[in-house]
Amino acid sequence: xxxxxxxxxxxxxxxxxxxxxxxxxxxxxxxxxxxxxxxxxxxxxxxxxxxxxxxxxxxxxxxxxxxxxxxxxxxxxxxxxxxxxxxxxxxxxxxxxxxxxxxxxxxxxxxxxxxxxxxxxxxxxxxxxxxxxxxxxxxxxxxxxxxxxxxxxxxxxxxxxxxxxxxxxxxxxxxxxxxxxxxxxxxxxx
Amino acid sequence: xxxxxxxxxxxxxxxxxxxxxxxxxxxxxxxxxxxxxxxxxxxxxxxxxxxxxxxxxxxxxxxxxxxxxxxxxxxxxxxxxxxxxxxxxxxxxxxxxxxxxxxxxxxxxxxxxxxxxxxxxxxxxxxxxxxxxxxxxxxxxxxxxxxxxxxxxxxxxxxxxxxxxxxxxxxxx
Numbered sequence: 001x002x003x004x005x006x007x008x009x010x011x012x013x014x015x016x017x018x019x020x021x022x023x024x025x026x027x028x029x030x031x032x033x034x035x036x037x038x039x040x041x042x043x044x045x046x047x048x049x050x051x052x053x054x055x056x057x058x059x060x061x062x063x064x065x066x067x068x069x070x071x072x073x074x075x076x077x078x079x080x081x082x083x084x085x086x087x088x089x090x091x092x093x094x095x096x097x098x099x100x101x102x103x104x105x106x107x108x109x110x111x112x113x114x115x116x117x118x119x120x121x122x123x124x125x126x127x128x129x130x131x132x133x134x135x136x137x138x139x140x141x142x143x144x145x146x147x148x149x150x151x152x153x154x155x156x157x158x159x160x161x162x163x164x165x166x167x168x169x170x171x172x173x174x175x176x177x178x179x180x181x182x183x184x185x186x187x188x189x190x
Numbered sequence: 191x192x193x194x195x196x197x198x199x200x201x202x203x204x205x206x207x208x209x210x211x212x213x214x215x216x217x218x219x220x221x222x223x224x225x226x227x228x229x230x231x232x233x234x235x236x237x238x239x240x241x242x243x244x245x246x247x248x249x250x251x252x253x254x255x256x257x258x259x260x261x262x263x264x265x266x267x268x269x270x271x272x273x274x275x276x277x278x279x280x281x282x283x284x285x286x287x288x289x290x291x292x293x294x295x296x297x298x299x300x301x302x303x304x305x306x307x308x309x310x311x312x313x314x315x316x317x318x319x320x321x322x323x324x325x326x327x328x329x330x331x332x333x334x335x336x337x338x339x340x341x342x343x344x345x346x347x348x349x350x351x352x353x354x355x356x357x358x359x360x361x362x363x
Contacts, residue, residue: 043251046337047344085302085309112306115332137338138330139345143305143318146330 053134055162058116060135061109063153064128065171067181071154072128075102079120079129087113088120099187107150111138127167129153217354224268224294225347228257231267231291233284236274238301241333250336255343264290269346270323273333275303276316288323296350298342299325302332 013019035041044051053059064072075092093105120129133156140146158174170180232242245252252258261267264287276284288297299319302308305328307317319325326349329342 042248043254044249045254046250046340051335051337086311110306111330112302112328113308114330115302115308117332136331136335137341138334139327139338139342141327141345141349143320143328146328 051136053136055132055134057134057136058118058121058131060111060133060138060148061114061120061129061131061153062133062156063107063150064130064167065154067170067172067177067184069172071104071107071150072126073104073107073124074100074126074128075104076125078123078125082119082123083114084117084119085113085115087111104150107153109148109153111146111148112143132161217356220355221351221353225350226256227259228255228269228296228343228346229259229261229267230257230269230271230298231261231264231287232271232273233287234271234273235276235280236301236303238273238304238333241336242271242273242300242339245336245339250340252340252343255340255347257343264288265292267291268295269298270295271298271300272304272319272323272325273300275308275310276319276322277314278316279314281316281322284319285322294353296326296346297323298327298329298346300329300331300339300342301334302330305330308332 066072073090074095075090077090077092080086080088080090087110089106089108089110090104091106092102095101095103116131118131121131138146156171158168158171158177161168163169163175166176168174169176171177174180232239234240234242244250246258246260257269264270268291270288270291272284288295297319299305303310303315304319305325307315311317316322327342327346329338331338
């Protein structure tokens with residue numbers, strides 16, 4: 001049984017459309033007046049103004065570092081297993097420390113395959129990969145440049161992250177790094 | 191008036207017309223016009239097409255770069271924006287639309303699906319648009335932010351600025 005929707009009954013003024021068109025144009029005119037008088041344009045001037053992304057926006061990845069500067073990744077392949085797009089490519093090798101078994105020889109992410117779901121961040125058991133760089137603009141004229149290597153993923157400064165982010169501040173150059181490095185050398189793993 | 195050929199003793203060096211000089215100035219004017227009046231054809235097959243709507247509307251106004259005149263006829267467009275998953279069934283349609291566009295034309299491949307197939311690693315999805323049409327600029331993201339769209343258009347404008355009419359792509363090449 002189909003539901004019958006009654007047609008709206010239009011008055012003579014509404015049927016003429018002329019009045020309704022001008023009523024609509026008054027909305028446009030209101031916006032014009034607001035733009036001219038207050039200068040409050042809705043448009044964001046992207047190349048001049050940097051986009052304001054929230055801290056938890058899933059942007060380009062970065063690899064976290066131990067206090068001595070080595071990547072925190074232990075090459076367990078949890079992230080590449082969880083990745084639905086299979087964009088993470090890790091080659092493991094034996095670590096040089098006695099208390100750490102493996103480390104990544106290469107750690108590559110193909111940003112063109114990546115769907116920025118954040119599963120790698122959730123899967124990582126040692127908080128080695130994060131997506132909080134707020135780098136949301138990735139444009140190149142070839143596909144090769146989108147494959148970012150371990151060096152690129154480790155290339156970030158603790159100064160770019162808030163001081164409340166203690167894990168970032170424990171990296172080399174961070175404010176907590178000296179204390180964290182002493183703990184790390186004393187035997188604490190992270 | 192009949193055309194009188196130059197006597198063989200006069201060479202181009204005697205005329206003192208370096209052909210590079212003239213060509214460069216024409217390139218500058220033509221490229222200025224081309225890069226500031228890109229007419230996009232949105233080939234939106236998935237959610238990146240929805241993102242393109244945000245790019246052309248007032249919050250991220252793509253008309254600040256002269257690319258707001260969206261044409262839904264390939265004959266009138268010179269920028270093909272591939273935004274979305276392209277299946278093998280859709281691929282001939284896309285190629286035909288690309289062939290129907292007039293020279294000069296540029297292609298923007300937007301999002302994970304169009305550029306690489308994304309996580310659709312299956313029998314029906316084309317793994318990357320450059321298998322079918324030549325792509326000038328790739329944008330990563332799923333979907334990419336509107337800022338990435340704008341960055342791609344700015345990068346494409348810089349690329350158009352470097353192009354030369356003398357080296358222009360031939361039709362059908």
